[in-house]
Amino acid sequence: MLLRNLKLWDGVESDYSTEFDALRINEDGSLVLTTSDEVLVDETTQDLAGAYAIPGLIDAHIHLCLDPRESDPFAHGKVPESEQLKAMAERAYKMVCAGITSARDLGGGQWLELKIRDAIRSGEIQGPRLMCAGQPITSVQGHCHFWGGEAKDEISALSVLDRQVEKGVDLIKVMATGGNITPGSRPVDAQFDESVIQAIVQAANAQGFPVAAHCHGVDGIRNAAHAGVTTIEHCSWVGPDGWGKHYEPELARTIGQKGIWVSPTVNAGWGRHLGNERYVAAINARYQSMKAAGCRLIASTDAGIPNVFHEDLPKALGVFKAVAALSNLETLKSATSDCARALGLEAVTGRLADGLSADFLIFDQSPLDNLEVLENPSWIYAQGKQITGQ
Numbered sequence: 281m282l283l284r285n286l287k288l289w290d291g292v293e294s295d296y297s298t299e300f301d302a303l304r305i306n307e308d309g310s311l312v313l314t315t316s317d318e319v320l321v322d323e324t325t326q327d328l329a330g331a332y333a334i335p336g337l338i339d340a341h342i343h344l345c346l347d348p349r350e351s352d353p354f355a356h357g358k359v360p361e362s363e364q365l366k367a368m369a370e371r372a373y374k375m376v377c378a379g380i381t382s383a384r385d386l387g388g389g390q391w392l393e394l395k396i397r398d399a400i401r402s403g404e405i406q407g408p409r410l411m412c413a414g415q416p417i418t419s420v421q422g423h424c425h426f427w428g429g430e431a432k433d434e435i436s437a438l439s440v441l442d443r444q445v446e447k448g449v450d451l452i453k454v455m456a457t458g459g460n461i462t463p464g465s466r467p468v469d470a471q472f473d474e475s476v477i478q479a480i481v482q483a484a485n486a487q488g489f490p491v492a493a494h495c496h497g498v499d500g501i502r503n504a505a506h507a508g509v510t511t512i513e514h515c516s517w518v519g520p521d522g523w524g525k526h527y528e529p530e531l532a533r534t535i536g537q538k539g540i541w542v543s544p545t546v547n548a549g550w551g552r553h554l555g556n557e558r559y560v561a562a563i564n565a566r567y568q569s570m571k572a573a574g575c576r577l578i579a580s581t582d583a584g585i586p587n588v589f590h591e592d593l594p595k596a597l598g599v600f601k602a603v604a605a606l607s608n609l610e611t612l613k614s615a616t617s618d619c620a621r622a623l624g625l626e627a628v629t630g631r632l633a634d635g636l637s638a639d640f641l642i643f644d645q646s647p648l649d650n651l652e653v654l655e656n657p658s659w660i661y662a663q664g665k666q667i668t669g670q
């Protein structure tokens with residue numbers, strides 16, 4: 281199949297390609313960039329009349345098992361497994377129909393998201409390519425302890441880690457601080473000493489697994505940064521005076537120097553803050569300082585938590601741009617090529633390039649000029665297949 285007369289943004293460059301204007305989707309689901317006159321013998325072609333193609337979007341932080349309409353974090357665990365799997369498959373389908381062709385699942389209790397991952401991989405159902413963390417390692421009664429990953433010390437933390445590896449996860453998640461949705465847990469509090477996070481990172485990396493660390497409070501951010509995790513989730517700089525009030529430029533430099541990715545989980549709902557000029561000025565200043573310190577940002581939403589819908593990344597990106605003072609180009613890279621690098625998928629997806637998976641979106645208008653366009657893809661390809669339902 282050859283899609284002709286396209287403007288191609290490869291996920292990296294500052295503008296559409298001047299060299300290529302056609303995409304070939306090979307039988308094996310891989311991409312070739314070419315020109316509209318390079319039609320193969322017997323090849324099916326489609327003229328897209330100057331439409332815009334970009335790589336499929338990636339959400340670096342979701343929870344497929346959580347129902348965003350449910351406020352009780354314990355509720356899903358009481359639903360029969362078959363019903364949960366059905367609901368999770370529906371969420372995955374909605375995601376890919378919104379143009380999210382890859383996502384990282386950062387926690388559940390029963391490894392059901394791994395089953396969905398495998399069913400998508402085998403072509404049994406349609407959804408984004410998933411990277412799954414399984415049960416996050418947390419402290420006793422700590423953040424999301426109801427998922428079963430409680431550990432009282434280093435030895436038990438490593439045994440939780442081993443259990444995830446046995447179940448076939450793609451990465452390890454650790455709750456370096458408390459969080460909002462767990463009664464009794466406080467976002468400001470570090471849940472483990474630096475030495476425990478260090479042991480988790482060493483054990484995970486030695487087996488080829490990256491580590492994502494949930495970090496709201498500054499003490500947890502410090503522990504995770506010093507331990508050299510792969511991604512810091514949320515990075516909320518919470519301290520005794522509140523959210524965002526304990527930003528430490530020196531620690532941001534450490535995060536930048538170590539090449540740790542920051543995944544701020546800005547969802548579409550944050551749009552309600554954008555009318556507050558003082559809030560926007562303060563958060564813009566913080567993100568500008570973090571960027572100047574070398575912190576690399578990736579797009580993420582924490583989809584599944586109350587009122588954060590799995591398919592809403594395209595809506596969230598405009599809000600992320602406003603919150604983190606990004607250009608359209610930076611925002612789009614954070615959800616494509618940069619996100620793929622952070623997730624270890626750079627050789628698979630995140631760019632339009634020869635040999636990569638045919639994960640791409642086509643729009644009538646230019647998303648580089650206006651991010652709102654992202655909410656209305658006219659074509660979606662995921663892993664070489666055109667997604668139905670458009």
Ligand SMILES: [Zn+2]
Pocket residue numbers: 341342343386582
């Ligand atoms: Zn989360």
